[in-house]
Amino acid sequence: MEACSATPSGAALRGTFAGHRLPAQRQAAAVVARPACRQGRHPLRVSASASGDPGKPKKDSLEDRIASGEFTDSGSTKERLTRPLRRVLAKDPVGPGRMIAMQLAKIGQRWQRRAATRMPTATGDIREIVGQPVFVPLFKLYQIYGKIFKLSFGPKQFVIVSDPEMAKQILLHNASNYSKGLLSEILDFVMGQGLIPADGEVWKVRRRAVVPALHKKYLAAMVNMFGECAEHGARVIEQSAKAGKAVEMENFFSRFGLDIIGKAVFNYDFDSLTHDDPVIQAVYTTLREAEYRSTYPIAYWNIVPLRYIVPRQRRNMEALQVIQETLNELIAKCKQLVEEEDEEFVEEFLSKADPSILHFLIASGDDITSKQLKDDMMTLLIAGHETTAAVLTWTFHCIADRPDVIARLREEVDEVLGDGRPGFEELRSLRYTTRVINESMRMYPQPPVLIRRALADDVLGGYDVPAGSDIFISTWNLHRSPELWDEPDHFNPDRFPVDGPTPNEQTHDFKYLPFGGGRRKCIGDQFALFEAVTALAMLIRRFDFERAPDAPPVAMTTGATIHTTNGLWLVPKARQMQQEQHAAGAGAGVAAAAFTEQRELALAFTEPAKPQQQTTATP
Numbered sequence: 066m067e068a069c070s071a072t073p074s075g076a077a078l079r080g081t082f083a084g085h086r087l088p089a090q091r092q093a094a095a096v097v098a099r100p101a102c103r104q105g106r107h108p109l110r111v112s113a114s115a116s117g118d119p120g121k122p123k124k125d126s127l128e129d130r131i132a133s134g135e136f137t138d139s140g141s142t143k144e145r146l147t148r149p150l151r152r153v154l155a156k157d158p159v160g161p162g163r164m165i166a167m168q169l170a171k172i173g174q175r176w177q178r179r180a181a182t183r184m185p186t187a188t189g190d191i192r193e194i195v196g197q198p199v200f201v202p203l204f205k206l207y208q209i210y211g212k213i214f215k216l217s218f219g220p221k222q223f224v225i226v227s228d229p230e231m232a233k234q235i236l237l238h239n240a241s242n243y244s245k246g247l248l249s250e251i252l253d254f255v256m257g258q259g260l261i262p263a264d265g266e267v268w269k270v271r272r273r274a275v276v277p278a279l280h281k282k283y284l285a286a287m288v289n290m291f292g293e294c295a296e297h298g299a300r301v302i303e304q305s306a307k308a309g310k311a312v313e314m315e316n317f318f319s320r321f322g323l324d325i326i327g328k329a330v331f332n333y334d335f336d337s338l339t340h341d342d343p344v345i346q347a348v349y350t351t352l353r354e355a356e357y358r359s360t361y362p363i364a365y366w367n368i369v370p371l372r373y374i375v376p377r378q379r380r381n382m383e384a385l386q387v388i389q390e391t392l393n394e395l396i397a398k399c400k401q402l403v404e405e406e407d408e409e410f411v412e413e414f415l416s417k418a419d420p421s422i423l424h425f426l427i428a429s430g431d432d433i434t435s436k437q438l439k440d441d442m443m444t445l446l447i448a449g450h451e452t453t454a455a456v457l458t459w460t461f462h463c464i465a466d467r468p469d470v471i472a473r474l475r476e477e478v479d480e481v482l483g484d485g486r487p488g489f490e491e492l493r494s495l496r497y498t499t500r501v502i503n504e505s506m507r508m509y510p511q512p513p514v515l516i517r518r519a520l521a522d523d524v525l526g527g528y529d530v531p532a533g534s535d536i537f538i539s540t541w542n543l544h545r546s547p548e549l550w551d552e553p554d555h556f557n558p559d560r561f562p563v564d565g566p567t568p569n570e571q572t573h574d575f576k577y578l579p580f581g582g583g584r585r586k587c588i589g590d591q592f593a594l595f596e597a598v599t600a601l602a603m604l605i606r607r608f609d610f611e612r613a614p615d616a617p618p619v620a621m622t623t624g625a626t627i628h629t630t631n632g633l634w635l636v637p638k639a640r641q642m643q644q645e646q647h648a649a650g651a652g653a654g655v656a657a658a659a660f661t662e663q664r665e666l667a668l669a670f671t672e673p674a675k676p677q678q679q680t681t682a683t684p
């Protein structure tokens with residue numbers, strides 16, 4: 066998930082800007098008539114409707130209200146507060162009052178000058194911005210307040226950064242001055258001191274231990290496994306194609322991603338594409354809890370008794386227990402295997418029987434009893450699963466109505482892969498396919514916001530950023546900025562030329578951050594790109610995908626990654642020209658997939674779900 070998952074999003078805005086919906090009553094209270102005050106720190110309120118129903122409050126659009134200056138704290142508050150006094154004193158016919166007023170005016174000018182160098186500040190009442198993915202209002206505010214601004218809600222403040230140079234300073238040049246801050250607090254219950262939330266010495270030591278596990282021989286073994294999993298996935302989709310049923314692609318890719326990461330990280334076959342079991346359920350319960358905590362306004366779960374009283378917290382604790390026990394078993398099994406193998410640990414060590422990261426770490430001498438090892442396993446499981454699933458989901462959304470892109474994809478895939486699976490060389494040749502993924506990650510970055518906390522004072526874009534500031538680098542804003550990209554809302558894989566280098570933060574000088582940048586950059590970037598390209602290539606060559614008739618509109622919801630609100634429902638049909646070829650090959654002997662009826666995990670359907678309320682249309 067957010068962040069790599071772990072994410073971000075509303076997380077940090079707990080209590081201020083969280084992406085949850087308000088109960089109707091509280092929402093109504095938030096929109097009562099407001100005095101005709103255009104600026105200042107008033108709670109956001111909208112005036113009664115001008116349309117003839119004076120009793121009915123009307124909500125202006127966020128854009129109108131930003132433009133009206135409603136969020137703006139401009140100038141010096143002290144100057145504003147002393148202004149009436151100055152006016153009274155200035156009317157003093159005798160003289161001393163006028164002199165004091167003059168002095169006050171001079172001081173006021175000083176205050177104003179100082180205020181002019183303060184970071185732009187958007188102030189408001191959180192309640193007016195809830196109900197949409199948090200990065201959406203941040204984009205609107207960015208268009209008004211610019212590259213860096215403070216978002217203030219009562220005592221809470223966040224610095225929103227949407228500028229490549231400042232992102233570079235935070236992530237690269239002055240990276241040691243920034244910790245994961247709020248993110249670590251939110252993810253502690255599930256990742257502990259795993260690589261994503263960890264900071265300082267723990268992070269340094271673990272990064273050094275884990276990164277070597279993803280070496281070239283390991284990646285080659287994984288690429289082979291991606292092909293097998295994609296074939297398995299294609300067989301599952303074929304069932305729906307034959308039955309004429311739509312597939313909820315987000316769910317499909319989530320399961321596909323889980324199966325892959327289970328094998329890659331600890332050699333565990335979830336086989337979630339074809340069945341459900343308590344471990345799979347436990348993983349999803351935990352993931353959803355992490356997202357829930359990242360957007361819920363009050364951290365009530367920190368009150369220990371509530372963890373036992375509130376049903377969802379009890380369920381979460383049970384799920385964590387199941388995962389911990391499974392991890393303990395896997396670690397014990399792996400340890401036994403390492404002892405039996407008795408192989409010398411060399412650079413690029415890879416066990417044929419078990420090429421997983423866990424095996425590498427145990428063989429390298431990692432302490433198998435340590436909580437740290439489990440934290441890292443959990444982190445990799447989450448980091449490597451939902452991110453890739455989200456990238457594939459949004460890629461299929463982007464190309465669903467683009468026959469031009471699909472035609473070019475197929476031309477390349479047919480030529481490079483034919484009917485086979487990709488290896489390293491083939492993946493390198495699937496250049497247009499890779500660009501499609503690169504462009505999908507520009508339009509829908511996972512996670513859409515990176516979270517940091519300043520450890521010491523810094524200066525960003527000429528503004529002071531004091532120690533302790535919570536910072537959101539909005540990748541979404543960087544990737545969608547009209548100042549940085551031509552037609553940023555248009556899906557155009559050709560913006561990254563096929564004969565050029567694979568785009569990343571370095572080729573694009575930090576305006577493109579699909580995997581972050583600097584020392585905390587994603588360690589699974591190549592792994593993830595290979596996985597996504599393999600899945601896209603192998604599915605697109607076998608199936609046509611059409612949007613399901615009557616499916617709810619595809620909308621975005623805040624989570625660790627960007628989720629769809631009601632799923633992405635596509636109807637697969639066997640690609641005409643290859644239908645016979647595949648029927649004789651991979652399609653034969655497919656076991657019918659058994660899926661649970663559970664709404665959250667249901668895979669195939671004929672009647673699309675009705676749209677829920679909270680939808681933010683995809684731009």
Ligand code: HEM
Nearest residue numbers: 069260261448449452453511515580581585587588589593
């Ligand atoms: C398309 C899929 C993926 C995307 C979009 C993605 C994105 C990211 C991003 C943006 C970061 C930086 C977060 C920050 O700076 O706050 C990150 C970090 C990380 N990612 Fe990924 N990731 C993906 C897949 C993976 C995979 C497959 C793995 C593991 C096998 C992985 C493991 C990690 C880890 C461990 C970190 C933390 C690194 C550190 O802090 O030292 N990610 N990822």
